[in-house]
Amino acid sequence: MKFIFLFFILFAQISSAETSKCPSGQYFVNTYKRNAYYRTDGTFVKETTVSAHCRTNHFFNPLKLVFKDTMPRGWPFQLEIFKSSSENEKKEIESAINSLPKTLKDLGEIRIFRAVKSAFPDNHSSSGPDDSIIVLYDSVFKFGLKRALAHEMAHVLYSHLDKNEKEDYRSISKWNEIEKDVFHTPRTQFSEPDGKLSPEEDFANNVEHLISDKNHSKVIDKEIMNYLRSLLGIIR
Amino acid sequence: MKKKFYLIGFLLTTLSCSLVTKNENLTDNVDREWKYLLSMQNEKWSREKIVQILGNPTEVYNDVKSKHIYLIYKDKNTNHQSWSIGIKDEQLKAISFFPNFSNEENFSIDQISKYWGNNCIKKVEIDSSRPFVLKKNYLDCGLGRKVRINNLGQVEGLFVEF
Numbered sequence: 188m189k190f191i192f193l194f195f196i197l198f199a200q201i202s203s204a205e206t207s208k209c210p211s212g213q214y215f216v217n218t219y220k221r222n223a224y225y226r227t228d229g230t231f232v233k234e235t236t237v238s239a240h241c242r243t244n245h246f247f248n249p250l251k252l253v254f255k256d257t258m259p260r261g262w263p264f265q266l267e268i269f270k271s272s273s274e275n276e277k278k279e280i281e282s283a284i285n286s287l288p289k290t291l292k293d294l295g296e297i298r299i300f301r302a303v304k305s306a307f308p309d310n311h312s313s314s315g316p317d318d319s320i321i322v323l324y325d326s327v328f329k330f331g332l333k334r335a336l337a338h339e340m341a342h343v344l345y346s347h348l349d350k351n352e353k354e355d356y357r358s359i360s361k362w363n364e365i366e367k368d369v370f371h372t373p374r375t376q377f378s379e380p381d382g383k384l385s386p387e388e389d390f391a392n393n394v395e396h397l398i399s400d401k402n403h404s405k406v407i408d409k410e411i412m413n414y415l416r417s418l419l420g421i422i423r
Numbered sequence: 424m425k426k427k428f429y430l431i432g433f434l435l436t437t438l439s440c441s442l443v444t445k446n447e448n449l450t451d452n453v454d455r456e457w458k459y460l461l462s463m464q465n466e467k468w469s470r471e472k473i474v475q476i477l478g479n480p481t482e483v484y485n486d487v488k489s490k491h492i493y494l495i496y497k498d499k500n501t502n503h504q505s506w507s508i509g510i511k512d513e514q515l516k517a518i519s520f521f522p523n524f525s526n527e528e529n530f531s532i533d534q535i536s537k538y539w540g541n542n543c544i545k546k547v548e549i550d551s552s553r554p555f556v557l558k559k560n561y562l563d564c565g566l567g568r569k570v571r572i573n574n575l576g577q578v579e580g581l582f583v584e585f
Contacts, residue, residue, distance in 0.1 A: 263551035
């Protein structure tokens, strides 16, 4: 009986070690061969094998929320009507965003805009992820602030990923870039219908449902769910 | 004594020639993906030649709407995408190459200037077709050649469209 007990403890330790290869804030990079190359100063660097290691996520930057009152400069949806956030709205938004996982929340300065209605039908929030801009429309409060913010912050996070981190997600979620900015996936199931349009929207939808859907029933693919849990530092 | 000197000289010559050859082979390996990209672009490789040189693709996607066939190649170690070659009516139509851990040092912006010239122009392409506005940074090197640079200044992909 003792041996069976010890076996299970050992098995659990090994399993735990496998699933948590890197500490929070880092991701695992498997052993790879780096080709020879010439540095810019002409120095030749020979081919080498880089051992497996943990690499730090570089996108961490403490959150700083900035509330804005007018249309963002260069915003393409010119017919949208912008306004100020009330003090109550600011408190609700701050509370919702602070309830997100650290990796999803701490992405530096985020500019929050308020507008009446989206140029897109049935749309509660928009973003300019490369400029760390989030626009919240009146309908967002009924839809769910935390859910909308999880989605838009996921867009910001995706834009901050380095190319290997993006490729990790695309590899697991089976997205290929077939031509410049044209993406295809053979998957037929998505957590939201518009997830089939691009890896960015697929990523944001999956993060939204992972955060806001208790049963995670909408994040259909288990491998994607496990990857996102690891990226966001969410323990089961 | 003379014979010994001739023998030593011969051996030293043979040794130095083999070292030169080895360095040239290393250079070939350094430039290998660039050689493929430039040859594919200039010679407009056929599907047969692409498969002969790059091997069998990891995936093949047949886009019925556009009538393009895409040969997708992925890195064996990371499963990250490395190539997508678009073919229509047996003609090469598009090349996409994605540097990875193994070769990214050979696809820096300096290296791109070396192989694609110094005339690449910085451009920002804005996609507002969906409720998240994307700003993508590109180097437009002319002749259908573009390089996408991400927000961290990394080369994400090289694209050639015919």
